[in-house]
Amino acid sequence: MNSNSKLKVLFLSQRFLFPMDTGGKIRTGKILEQFKNMASLTLISNVESPKDDPYLPEMEKLCDRFIPTPWKETRRYTLKFWLKLLGQSFSRYPVSVLNDYSPDLEAAVYRELSRGDYDLAICDFLQSTLNFRRVKNIPTLLFQHNVEATITRRHLEKAKDPVSKIFWGLQHRRMLRHEGEMCRRFDGTIAVSEMDKERMETMYGAEHVYAIPTGVDTDFYQPRPDIAEKKQLVFTGSMDWLPNEDAMLYFIEQIFPQILQEEPETELVIVGRRPTSALQKIAEGKTNITLTGWVEDTRPYIAGSAVFIVPIRIGGGTRMKIYEALAMGKAMVSTSVGAEGLPLKHGEQIFFADKEREFADYVLQLLRDEQLRKKMGATARRYVYENFRWERVAEVFTQICTDVANRK
Numbered sequence: 001m002n003s004n005s006k007l008k009v010l011f012l013s014q015r016f017l018f019p020m021d022t023g024g025k026i027r028t029g030k031i032l033e034q035f036k037n038m039a040s041l042t043l044i045s046n047v048e049s050p051k052d053d054p055y056l057p058e059m060e061k062l063c064d065r066f067i068p069t070p071w072k073e074t075r076r077y078t079l080k081f082w083l084k085l086l087g088q089s090f091s092r093y094p095v096s097v098l099n100d101y102s103p104d105l106e107a108a109v110y111r112e113l114s115r116g117d118y119d120l121a122i123c124d125f126l127q128s129t130l131n132f133r134r135v136k137n138i139p140t141l142l143f144q145h146n147v148e149a150t151i152t153r154r155h156l157e158k159a160k161d162p163v164s165k166i167f168w169g170l171q172h173r174r175m176l177r178h179e180g181e182m183c184r185r186f187d188g189t190i191a192v193s194e195m196d197k198e199r200m201e202t203m204y205g206a207e208h209v210y211a212i213p214t215g216v217d218t219d220f221y222q223p224r225p226d227i228a229e230k231k232q233l234v235f236t237g238s239m240d241w242l243p244n245e246d247a248m249l250y251f252i253e254q255i256f257p258q259i260l261q262e263e264p265e266t267e268l269v270i271v272g273r274r275p276t277s278a279l280q281k282i283a284e285g286k287t288n289i290t291l292t293g294w295v296e297d298t299r300p301y302i303a304g305s306a307v308f309i310v311p312i313r314i315g316g317g318t319r320m321k322i323y324e325a326l327a328m329g330k331a332m333v334s335t336s337v338g339a340e341g342l343p344l345k346h347g348e349q350i351f352f353a354d355k356e357r358e359f360a361d362y363v364l365q366l367l368r369d370e371q372l373r374k375k376m377g378a379t380a381r382r383y384v385y386e387n388f389r390w391e392r393v394a395e396v397f398t399q400i401c402t403d404v405a406n407r408k
Contacts, residue, residue, distance in 0.1 A: 034394030
């Protein structure tokens with residue numbers, strides 16, 4: 001690499017990044033918005049037409065050159081879906097990794113690398129690594145948004161019936177093997193917290209693992225004094241992702257009734273795309289529970305709620321929801337798993353609770369004490385603004401890319 005020129009990077013994002021409606025897509029998209037100014041960036045991504053077509057002009061915000069690859073997602077819970085899942089069960093690779101593999105995507109990566117004089121090739125998410133399996137003669141960087149084996153292990157621990165136990169047992173063993181192989185094979189691996197970095201090093205003997213902080217757009221997510229708070233709890237996230245679904249089913253069944261016993265007028269709003277049939281069923285007929293589905297803007301729902309809740313038990317994820325809510329100055333109660341790896345202090349920016357009664361008590365305390373809510377919210381907003389703006393995250397990301405490119 002010429003020290004006087006920009007780093008030339010090929011970036012594979014199997015997931016089309018618009019709309020930015022999941023934590024992973026937000027993290028990648030916001031970093032690339034800043035990274036584009038620091039590197040010469042080519043982005044390859046799947047595009048599902050016509051669904052993604054309106055967002056194609058937006059890609060120029062993220063890269064200098066965009067290479068779309070046709071993609072058709074299999075609809076969930078159809079006969080085709082179950083047959084595909086059955087076939088994947090006999091593979092040595094985890095199902096989530098197989099789902100992100102595309103011969104067309106793999107060919108696009110190799111074709112572009114053969115044409116361009118790149119300094120670095122980046123694979124976004126472990127699930128996309130099969131598309132990188134024959135990449136050679138160029139420094140490679142894996143952007144790990146989770147320690148995926150931690151998620152499969154927790155799925156296994158929560159599995160109740162024999163079929164689920166067998167399925168998640170197989171998935172966990174395959175994920176451990178594949179994740180370890182990839183963390184050792186790539187020339188560098190980016191983790192999204194110091195805890196994840198330590199896990200990759202300890203579990204897999206991975207070297208050259210780097211940690212970047214969580215980021216948030218503190219201009220977009222900020223307090224909204226124009227919106228009055230209601231006696232309302234809010235959760236945001238993709239509701240077709242099992243850890244989020246599990247969190248809400250758990251909260252509605254085990255924690256919310258305890259809150260309602262003492263504050264019966266409390267409402268719950270669950271904001272996020274594709275709520276599952278299990279969630280729709282449990283919320284049916286309950287006037288104090290609202291499932292919004294996908295929304296254009298989560299901020300009015302967050303601002304209008306007294307307490308932000310994160311009752312996640314299975315873990316994993318980029319936890320964007322937490323910093324977005326903190327940036328808006330919201331009081332929050334979370335399980336330790338829900339905010340795992342984030343440098344937050346109990347009683348300052350957040351309350352932690354892993355038992356149902358304890359979780360309910362902290363929520364009740366915040367519902368009843370407006371002064372405490374405002375104090376914690378102001379502390380949280382200040383902390384996030386000073387430490388976790390996207391500009392800072394992108395600077396760290398760029399330095400990691402430069403180190404990996406130069407080292408090899």
